[in-house]
Amino acid sequence: MRIQAIVVRIIRQFFRDKRTLALMIVAPMFVLFLMDLVFNGEQYEPHIAIDANVPQPFQDALKEADAHVTTMTKAKAMNELDEQQIDAFIEMNQTALRLTLEGSDPSVSKTVLMTVQKASQTLMPPAKQPFTIDAVYMHGSEDMALFDNFGPVLIGFFIFFFVFLIAGVSFLRERTSGTLERLLATPLKRWEIVIGYVIGFGIFTTIQASLISSFAIYILDMMMEGSFLYVLLITFLLAMTALTLGTLLSAFANNELQMIQFIPLVVVPQVFFSGLFNLDTMEPWLRSIGVAMPLYYGADALREMMIRGKGFEAISFDVYVLISFSLLFMILNVFALKKYRKL
Template sequence: MAPQLAQLPTLAPEDIPEVEKVYVYGDEETTFFDQLAPIFVSFFVFFFVFIISGIAILRERTSGTLERLVATPIKRRDIVFGYILGYGLFAVIQTLIVVFYAIRVLDIILIGSIWHVILINLVIAFVALTLGTLLSAFANSEFQMMQFIPLIIIPQIFFAGIIPVDTMANWLQFIAKCMPMYYAGNAIVDVMYKGLGFEYIQTELFILLGFGIAFMLLNILALKKYRRI
């Protein structure tokens, strides 16, 4: 015969303890998309600025304008700084449009300061601007420039926090930390979703600035091959 199981005591409704839910981030109405939406804001800024800067500089080069500039006594760093300042103005305007549209129109969750959100996206726009101008030096046509998107830009989104980097293999975690969007994704989620302050994102911002400065220096070196005299 099968052994008889001990009958569990029945609790009265008033004896059942109530479970209190405490949300560290978000609330009971928070969805999974609310956690991902801030990442997409920075990614779209990164993507659009990269396209505009890369294609614009490429047209300058294919039309011969860049070669004529390089042939003058103007220093290469002055040319790079000039392009970055010129197209940087459009990048700032585009960044502000994307941020305010995402927050005011799409009503994406924002717990922290909107000024920190703008700061993060302006820094990632600077990185995209310098990266776009750098890669345009190695493209001979707009089609080749577009080929950099699936190679360089699209993989960034997978390392920005949509897929938890901590669950990836060690070699993928190393690659993730070489991607600018990894740091931008962490910073934007900390501000928009977690409501953290500047002291929690300053490390990511400095690293992103380091990326931008490195791309800018590499761009100055890349222009050397266009100097004919």
């Protein structure tokens, strides 16, 4: 009953503030559209596994061309490809080199192809080349654009960013305008306020997440192999995490500007660990920081779903972690409100 009152109030406020409503939905779409137009690639040293039947001179030539080369059986290599431990596997198939690529990151695929070509050219002049190269893609394809790879991360990031900011600021306003104190002078319980906010904003973020995901997938034609419903589930959970984290942190800001100061501290670092940049080039201790970041799980799940077309088993862990983050932030929020009323 009381929770419902908060939910209805938040929804009404949203519809009055058309600009914020537009910011939450149109701004992410706009930035995704821009990213779609301008994206470029970067340098990367590929991890290539080779079958024992590949000639030794070719192996040396690969190493010469800056590849990390390991020898393994085909079965093991397929496994590692699936887990993204390696980028490609090469085997001899009569006179042709058969190249299997993991393929979900087009810049990596391109680098692998270039490395293999370079290696075979140093071995033989192009005219007399004994090998033909046969490339097979595990995920994705030759014409997958770089944006397809970054896309899922960007969807996750923008939803996280805007929900974090808007939820944080509106909860902060509740405090600076005195309405929070007014609410705490009523018999309203602290957890009822938190739940009211989660549901009120939850309804909005569901609409927001579905509009942004549909825009990216159906209008920008972003690669989409898995189920749309799972994509919605992940974006919704990511929004919930952003919402609960935003309202929690707003307790530690005194005005809107201080809320914005949390962006470089809390939101931007998550971008580095979201898979937008290649994590393999990072120090292991640095990489482990990503484990504490919600966006790391959200982006991972979105990629599994959109690029690799996996089922729920592949994202279940990410889903549970995101739910746990939201619950943890909600509980902490109930405690943070103690600052304003002990009871």
